[in-house]
Amino acid sequence: MEVQQVLHMNGGAGETSYANNSTLQEKAISKVKTIVEKRIIDLYCTTFPKSLGIVDMGCSSGPNTFLTISNIIDAVDKKRRHLGRSSPEFQVFLNDLPGNDFNNIFKSLAGFYEKLKQNNGPDFGPCFIAGVPGSFYGRLFPTESLDFVHSSYSLHWLSQVPPGLENGRGGVLNKGNIYMAKTSPPAVFKAYLEQFERDFLLFLRSRSEEMRAGGCMVLTLLGRRSPDPSSRECCYPLELLSQALMEMVSQGIIKEADVDSFNLPYYTPSVQELITVIETDGSFHLDQHEVIELNWDPNDNDNNEDSVFDKLTTGRNVAKISRAVTESMLANHFGEVIMDDLFKKYGENVSEHLTKEKTKYVNLVISMTKK
Secondary structure (H helix, E strand, C coil): CCHHHHCCCCCCCCCCCCCCCCHHHHHHHHHHHHHHHHHHHHHHHHHCCCEEEEEEECCCCCCCCCHHHHHHHHHHHHHHHHHCCCCCEEEEEEEECCCCCHHHHHHHHHHHHHHHHHHHCCCCCCEEEEEEECCCCCCCCCCCCEEEEEEECCCCECCCCCCCCCCCCCCCCCCCCCCCCCCCCHHHHHHHHHHHHHHHHHHHHHHHHHEEEEEEEEEEEECECCCCCCCHHHHHHHHHHHHHHHHHHHCCCCCHHHHHCCCCCECCCEHHHHHHHHHHHCCEEEEEEEEEEEECCCCCCCCCCCCHHHHHHHHHHHHHHHHHHHHHHHHHHHCHHHHHHHHHHHHHHHHHHHCCCCCEEEEEEEEEEEC
16 A cells, blocks of 8 residues: 555545544644644744744644644734734645645635734734645755644554555464554564654654754654553554454455455554654654543543443444544555445444443644754
């Protein structure tokens, strides 16, 4: 699977689109908002630059695309007004893989610019926004051109399926699984960790060349508290998806060999694994790291009644969110025709699980400064 060509969130504005199923990601952005605002204000007040180069890496499309950018711009504008200073220029880059629905973003730009004018007045800006398609596992920008780098819910995606797991031939067979699981051979965990380390190190080294000294970076990604890479806190959602696929195998809908040969290009690191790579690179000072937990279903506010109806609804909600994110890769391997049935079964598996156990996603938040 060529990840750069296949991986993208579901585009458009339909029922299964990312635009309509990204409330979980929106909640994560909201939880990290104060960290982002503090970092950009500190950066602005250090040098009072005439222009700010800002990038959101893994911007996707839909209502969340401009959310963090709005928070950053509003925070700077509020601070400069309080200090009686003129507005800096904002050069904003929105980055994602080439398959991203950039057309949807570009169609929304006029409305976003108008909102900026209304909120910040005629003396604001100017603000220039550009789309930058390409993998962030490599250089994307000129040397020392960026001041602030943001990424949310993107860096747990790898640049490729770890070598040796692509099809199981001559390598490791991750039988019955599409990601790391309790039943995965030890070599599977090793291959995933090594791929993550290579990718994250390349990400940091690329950004270190593109960022100015003193520039800031805030990253949010799915991860785990436990040192055990097969812990349920990070792997169980995908184990339930594997189970749904194996149910379809038992019904003769898909082949078992096709499940065995499919592995997601995904890794949920521990905090220590992140820190180890940051220290290996050596280009950034680690300012802050936090762990934030979010319910699998972002519509579950922890006050819902513990009823069968709630669990069934939650299962369907979780399945919709997962489908918006993973469908491009699953459909490429198994075919589009099974997607409705697959995610129906997945939603049922999630519902059954949640009747027994309340489970949350672990979100890792890392804030760094370029040395």
